[in-house]
Amino acid sequence: MKFYSLLICLALVATTSCQSKKENKSTFVYCSEGSPTAFNPQVFTDGTSNNAAGHTIYNKLVDFKLGTTEIIPSLAESWSISDDQLTYTFNLRKGVKFHTTKYFTPTREFNADDVLWSFNRMFNKLHPYNKVSGGTYEYFNGMGMGELIKEIKKVDDYKVQITLNKPEAPFLANMAMSFMSILSKEYADYLSKKDEKDKIDTYPIGTGPFIFRSYQKDNVIKYKANEDYFLGAPKIKKLVFAITPDASVRYQKLKTGECHLVIEPSPTDLNSMKNDKNLKVISGAGLNVGYLAMNVEKKPFDDERVRKAVNMALNKKSYIDAIYLGNAKTAKNPLPPTIWSYNDEVKEIEYNPEKAKSLLKEAGLENGFETTLWTLPVSRPYNPAGKKMGELMQADLAKIGVRVKLVTFDWPTYLKKSSAGEHDMLQLGWTGDNGDPDNFLHVLLGCQGVGAGSNYARWCDKDFDSLINQAKILTDVAKRSELYKKAQVIFNEKAPWVPVAHSTIFRAMAKNVEGYVIDPLGGDNFETIELK
Structure with a gap:
């Protein structure tokens, strides 16, 4: 019996430790x-990786107070902003130690050199680590940080100054996001000497x-x-x-x-x-949106009439009932209704399969067309069952003559291929990172996001882009909100997505x-x- 118990214990060791009568x-x-x-927030955007690295291993200069979007000190114990809103000075915390692991032992504490190294990896294309892991910094580039930042300067060992080319209202909130995490320059130098630079993103050292x-x-x-x-x-x-x-x-x-x-x-x-x-279950309003992106760089999705036809063909209300069991609301905008500047006056594109058929006929596709739809391979708050939703979408689109093949991949491959624009239609979604509308509209739908790989519709509308870029440089929330509301009208008219749902967040625990x-x-x- 003792030997049998030992075998059971060994079978469980991969996920949890064997327990005696008293719980560990x-x-x-x-x-x-x-x-x-990966295990470096600079090189990913997905929430799965963020939980595994951004919320466990690393810190930023500033952070969000737990459970809120309030900005609080972290590796920077204080900061100041110049009157012209262009220069941010961060006073760094002293006495912070980097992790000691079996693969690296640090010999010094955190200082300004680590901040400059971490930011310049993304900012400076000549940085020795810029091309490591492909040199794609989806968040940094998608949010326009490279064009926004003019200079990153070390004032002394515990003071860093960042100068911008123009004012940026959400800049401090962006600094609290995981992609601005601080890595160890000493560790990077150690790996470089060993010719093992790629390990920086898979064997992490943080604070x-x-x-x-x-x-x-x-x-x-x-x-x-x-x-x-x-x-x-x-x-x-x-x-x-x-x-x-x-x-x-x-x-x-x-x-x-x-x-x-x-x-x-x-x-x-x-x-x-x-x-x-x-058990106990807790819930909260989700700052999220689930959507179906149509790749406008591929025919026939370059035609606005086709994109609107797809919108009209999908019975989103049935998805709320079948997939979310009522724990979500249908979406009409790319922003969740819990975020400021949400435009509730936008009229949702109606569910109307007959009108969808008419639009396809206008577009010269009276007999429909064949395409692929990529289904989400993991459970996310904005889409808890990608395959099932894909099957419902497939059935709805068949009613207007659109013949859909469902495709999926493992999660890392799914993200990599879709960022490169290999898809026709794609299920994805977004949970806000900082409580600012810019984090949705600019990252997911701005022109910079096409090159960065965060704009999965590959949609670049000059009028839309102009509005969201104007909003970024204003500090007046009412004026910013007005511009963002106008941008949502354009989004609705051009229909690069089918916005599907805004869901409630649930967690279950012992x-x-x-x-x-x-x-x-x-x-x-x-x-x-x-x-x-």
Whole structure:
């Protein structure tokens, strides 16, 4: 019997430790929904990777107060902004230690050299690490940071100055996003000497609350607490990400105690979870949008009539009922209604298959056409069941003569190929990163986003782009809001997407989990969590 028990224990070791009668309260197991694309926030935009690296391993100069979009100090203990809104001076925190791991031991603490190295990797094309991992910095480029920043200067070891070419209202909020995380220059120099530069994005060294230990692809990520964390050591000593793409399997693991917290519970499981006395479910309004992007660089989606026909063919209300089980509302704009400047006066494109057929006939496609639709391979708050939604979309489009082949890939490949514009139609979505409309309209639909790979419709409308770029340089919220509302009218007229849904965020966890705060920006943070 002892030998049999040992075999069971060994079988479970990949995701969690064997437990005696008393639960191990120092190890926290999180059932995540997918594998990260990398462990460096500079080179990814997906929430899965952000949870695995941005919220665990790294810090930025400024951060968002947990559960809010309020900007607070982090690696910079204070900052000032010049009267002309062009120069930002950051006073850096002293005494911050980089992680010590089995693959690197730092010999100095964080300072201004690390800030300059991290930002210049994305900003300066001649930087020795600029081309590492492909040299694509989707967030940095999609948000126009390269054109916005004039100079990044070290004033002294603990003071950095960033000068802009023009005022940028959301700049400080953008600085709190994970892509502006600070890496170790000393570690980068060490890897460079060993001719192992590519490891900078897969074997991370940061200053954050957890230290990376190991990653088994598509299986498990392991971390340990950073006991020297400058904001105080986490209460849990070991953190494990059990990678579990299937929502129903995540639920089973939660029920059997194999994990303590699950991301994106299936809407079909929510009532059962709420009725389980050993579990608890929390929810919050999501700052998100799920959408179907049509690649306007590919025929026939270069024709506005075809894009509107696709909009009219899709019965979004049925998706809310079948996919989200009512825990979402249909979308008509690229912004969620919880964000300022949302234009509620925009008239939603009606569900009207007959009118859709007429538009296709006008476009010379009376007999329809063949195309592909890429379905989301992971559960996300804005789309919890990509394959099922794809099947419903496929059936709806068949009614107007559009013959759709459903396609999917693993998550990292899906993102890489779609960023390169290989798709015809694509399911995707977005959870806001900083509470500013610019983070949706400029990143996802601006002309810069086409080259950066964040504009999946590949749509560049000069009038739309002019409005959102005007809004970026204003500080008056009312004036910015007016411009953003006009931009949403253009979006509705040109229809590069089918905006599908804005969903409610849910998290399910064991009843003894304390300290978890739901994030309106969609992430999961672990530094305040404990097991009671």
